[in-house]
Amino acid sequence: MSKVDVLLGLQWGDEGKGKVVDVLTPRYDMVARFQGGPNAGHTLEFDHKKFVLRSIPSGVFQGGKTNLIGNGVVLDPVLFRDEAQSLEESGVDLKHRLLISKKAHLILPTHRLLDAANELAKGDKKVGTTGKGIGPTYTDKVSRNGLRVGDILSPDFPAKFETIKKRHFAQLKGLNYSIETQAPDYAEKEQEWLESLEYLKEYQLVNGEAKVNDALSHNKLVLAEGAQGSLLDIDYGSYPFVTSSNTVAAGACIGLGVSPRNIGRVFGIFKAYCTRVGAGPFPTELFDATGDKICEVGREFGSVTGRKRRCGWVDLVALKYTTMLNGVTDLIMMKSDVLDGFEEIKVCVAYEVDGKETTEMPFELSDEVKPVYKSFKGWQQDMTSCTSEAEFSTEFREYLKFIEEYLGIPIYIVSVGPDRAQTIIRK
Numbered sequence: 001m002s003k004v005d006v007l008l009g010l011q012w013g014d015e016g017k018g019k020v021v022d023v024l025t026p027r028y029d030m031v032a033r034f035q036g037g038p039n040a041g042h043t044l045e046f047d048h049k050k051f052v053l054r055s056i057p058s059g060v061f062q063g064g065k066t067n068l069i070g071n072g073v074v075l076d077p078v079l080f081r082d083e084a085q086s087l088e089e090s091g092v093d094l095k096h097r098l099l100i101s102k103k104a105h106l107i108l109p110t111h112r113l114l115d116a117a118n119e120l121a122k123g124d125k126k127v128g129t130t131g132k133g134i135g136p137t138y139t140d141k142v143s144r145n146g147l148r149v150g151d152i153l154s155p156d157f158p159a160k161f162e163t164i165k166k167r168h169f170a171q172l173k174g175l176n177y178s179i180e181t182q183a184p185d186y187a188e189k190e191q192e193w194l195e196s197l198e199y200l201k202e203y204q205l206v207n208g209e210a211k212v213n214d215a216l217s218h219n220k221l222v223l224a225e226g227a228q229g230s231l232l233d234i235d236y237g238s239y240p241f242v243t244s245s246n247t248v249a250a251g252a253c254i255g256l257g258v259s260p261r262n263i264g265r266v267f268g269i270f271k272a273y274c275t276r277v278g279a280g281p282f283p284t285e286l287f288d289a290t291g292d293k294i295c296e297v298g299r300e301f302g303s304v305t306g307r308k309r310r311c312g313w314v315d316l317v318a319l320k321y322t323t324m325l326n327g328v329t330d331l332i333m334m335k336s337d338v339l340d341g342f343e344e345i346k347v348c349v350a351y352e353v354d355g356k357e358t359t360e361m362p363f364e365l366s367d368e369v370k371p372v373y374k375s376f377k378g379w380q381q382d383m384t385s386c387t388s389e390a391e392f393s394t395e396f397r398e399y400l401k402f403i404e405e406y407l408g409i410p411i412y413i414v415s416v417g418p419d420r421a422q423t424i425i426r427k
C-alpha cells in the first residue's frame with residue numbers, strides 16, 4: 001500500500017502551490033484537490049504559456065495522470081465549465097483525465113449572493129472574501145442543507161434546488177439584501193448555472209474515496225494538492241479572517257477519504273517573504289517603499305480577483321506554528337528571486353507581546369503583536385538563471401540555513417522564477 005503525499009501552503013495562500021504541483025506531478029499517478037474551491041488561483045507557467053487553475057488540480061498538464069476533485073472541495077459548475085472548456089481548447093484531454101467526487105458540494109448562485117450579503121452586513125469588519133460563495137456553501141454543508149455533485153443525477157434534484165433557493169432567499173431578506181436591486185441579473189445567472197450542470201454531467205462523477213484508496217492499494221502514488229494556506233485554516237488560521245475549510249494536512253484525510261495512517265511526505269510551501277490578500281492581521285506587513293518593491297517585483301496581485309496583495313517579511317514564528325500543525329517533512333521556498341535586489345533582508349524570529357518576547361503563536365494576532373527581526377545581508381545575485389544549488393551565493397546559503405535550522409526541516413526545493421524550469425531540487 002502506498003501513501004498520499006500532501007503539498008500545501010504554509011502562509012496566507014498564493015505561495016506557488018500550482019507551480020510546484022506541476023513540477024512534481026511526473027512522480028505521481030494521481031493528483032487530487034482536497035478542499036477549497038474557485039477562491040483558489042493556482043498559476044503554472046511552461047513553454048511561454050501561463051494557466052491559472054481554480055478548481056481543477058494542477059496535475060493536468062503532465063501526461064496522462066489521473067486528477068481528482070475530492071469531496072472536500074466546493075464546486076461552482078459555471079466556473080468549472082469556463083475553466084474546463086478553456087483547458088480543452090488548449091488541448092488538454094480533460095474528460096478522460098479528470099474525476100469529480102459525487103460528494104463534493106455545489107456552490108449555488110444564491111451562495112454567492114449570501115457571500116456578498118454577509119460581507120456587506122459586516123461593514124468595516126468584513127473578511128474581504130473572494131466573493132465566490134465559499135463560506136455559505138461550507139455553512140450549508142455543515143448544517144446539512146447542501147447540494148452535492150451526485151445529487152444532480154437524481155430525479156429529486158429540481159425539488160431540492162428549489163427548497164434550498166427558497167431558504168436562501170429568506171436568508172438574504174434577513175440580511176436586507178434585495179435581489180431585485182442588488183442582483184438584478186439573478187434569473188440569468190440561475191439559468192446559466194442550471195445549464196452548466198449538463199456540462200458537468202459529461203464528466204466522470206465518482207466515489208472519490210474509493211478511487212484514491214484503490215490507487216493506494218495498487219501502489220499508485222497520489223499527491224494531494226492544498227488550496228489557500230495554513231494561516232487561512234478555519235480552525236488554526238487568523239480567525240475570523242480565514243477561509244471556511246481545513247487547509248492543513250489533516251484536511252487531506254477528510255477531503256479525500258484517506259486514513260491518517262496513509263499520509264506520507266508533507267511538502268510545505270512558503271515564499272521567501274510573505275503576502276496576504278483580504279483583511280486580517282499580518283504582523284510583518286510592510287507599509288513602506290520596501291513593501292511596495294516586493295509587491296512590484298513579485299507581481300503580487302491576486303490571480304483570481306486582481307487585488308493587490310499585502311506584502312511583508314517572512315514570519316518564522318508563524319512558519320514554526322504551521323509546520324508543526326502539518327507535520328511538514330520537506331520545505332519548499334518560493335520566489336527567492338524577488339528579493340534579489342535587496343541590500344538587507346529581514347526575518348521575523350519572535351513576537352513581542354505586552355513587552356515580552358515569545359515564539360509561540362498567540363490566541364489572536366492583534367495589533368499588539370510586534371515582530372522581532374533578524375537582519376541578513378541581501379544576496380544581490382540574479383537567481384532567475386540559477387540551475388543548481390552550486391550557484392547559490394554565500395549570503396543566500398546563509399538565509400536558507402538559518403530558516404532550516406529555525407524550523408528544523410530541510411528546504412528541499414528552491415524556486416527562482418515562475419517557469420516550471422526555474423526550480424532547483426536540492427540533494
Ligand code: GDP
Nearest residue numbers: 014015016017018041042043335415416417418
Ligand atoms: P498558488 O495559489 O499557491 O498556486 O500561487 P499563485 O499562483 O496564486 O501565486 C504565485 C505567483 O507567483 C504566480 O504568479 C506564479 O507564476 C508566481 N511564481 C511562482 N513561483 C515563483 C518564483 O519562484 N519566482 C517568481 N518570481 N514568481 C513565482
Ligand code: IMO
Nearest residue numbers: 013014039040041128129130227228243277278
Ligand atoms: P490560493 O489557493 C490567497 C482569502 C481571501 C479572504 C479569505 C476568505 O490561490 O492560495 P473566501 O473567499 O475563501 O471565503 O475568502 O481567504 N483567500 C485566499 N488568499 N490565496 C487563496 O487561494 C485564497 N483563497 C481565499 O482573500 O481573505
Ligand code: MG
Nearest residue numbers: 014040041042
Ligand atoms: Mg493563488
